[in-house]
């Protein structure tokens with residue numbers, strides 16, 4: 309056998325026939341990831357609170373049994389259990405899980421007067437939701453040496469005022485990710501993506517879809533020269549779900565157009 313390393317073509321369908329469950333997959337970044345998984349040859353089970361948005365995805369994609377929607381509230385254990393039971397039965401197992409669902413607007417009131425319910429709204433959906441989804445997905449993921457991708461945030465590293473519950477929940481997701489990578493390796497890999505500013509207006513359900521209203525200043529403040537899109541996050545998600553990233557686990561990879569690397573002196 310020759311020891312010469314071969315030049316190999318890039319696989320055009322790195323997720324061929326792989327099944328990926330995506331929470332909050334009917335709109336925004338989750339929908340972007342679902343479409344990229346389909347484009348990479350995979351099959352998707354999207355779960356979302358918004359049933360109309362889920363139905364719209366299936367109608368617009370028109371890919372037959374390569375895409376399924378099941379209602380899901382990641383903050384409710386019974387709903388999560390039912391989602392994964394249906395997804396695994398209909399799609400015949402699971403190769404990937406994307407923890408993406410949860411409130412995207414991080415802003416709350418002053419911490420000194422913040423109702424406990426507001427704190428719990430973020431922790432329950434983002435952090436407890438990811439725990440529950442991993443809990444019910446892991447038996448299936450272990451069987452097929454699957455991968456978990458969790459959507460954290462660049463807010464794990466930096467903050468605006470009055471965003472404590474969101475930042476704490478996202479920081480917890482990064483810790484959950486490396487803890488799972490250690491417990492579940494080598495059978496299951498776990499990684500997190502930290503998006504920066506991602507414009508999702510064009511990825512909403514049809515009735516509320518619109519072009520993002522972004523100024524030149526919005527784009528120019530990013531070292532990459534523009535605000536991000538769901539495709540920017542989806543490209544990395546596909547890589548982290550695919551065998552090409554087999555030596556990557558326990559990581560939090562920031563995708564923010566360079567914003568967290570930029571000095572902010574006024």
Ligand SMILES: NC(=O)c1ccc[n+]([C@@H]2O[C@H](COP(=O)([O-])OP(=O)(O)OC[C@H]3O[C@@H](n4cnc5c(N)ncnc54)[C@H](O)[C@@H]3O)[C@@H](O)[C@H]2O)c1
Nearest residue numbers: 332335336337356357381382408409410412461503505506
């Ligand atoms: N957009 C950004 O700039 C940005 C930046 C960093 C991180 N993120 C993170 O990315 C993820 C997606 O954000 P987005 O901007 O696409 O949001 P989005 O609001 O456009 O979409 C979120 C989707 O999740 C669903 N959802 C919300 N709560 C849910 C729950 N409890 N159970 C099931 N589905 C639920 C919503 O119905 C919606 O379809 C979130 O975790 C968010 O924190 C977003």
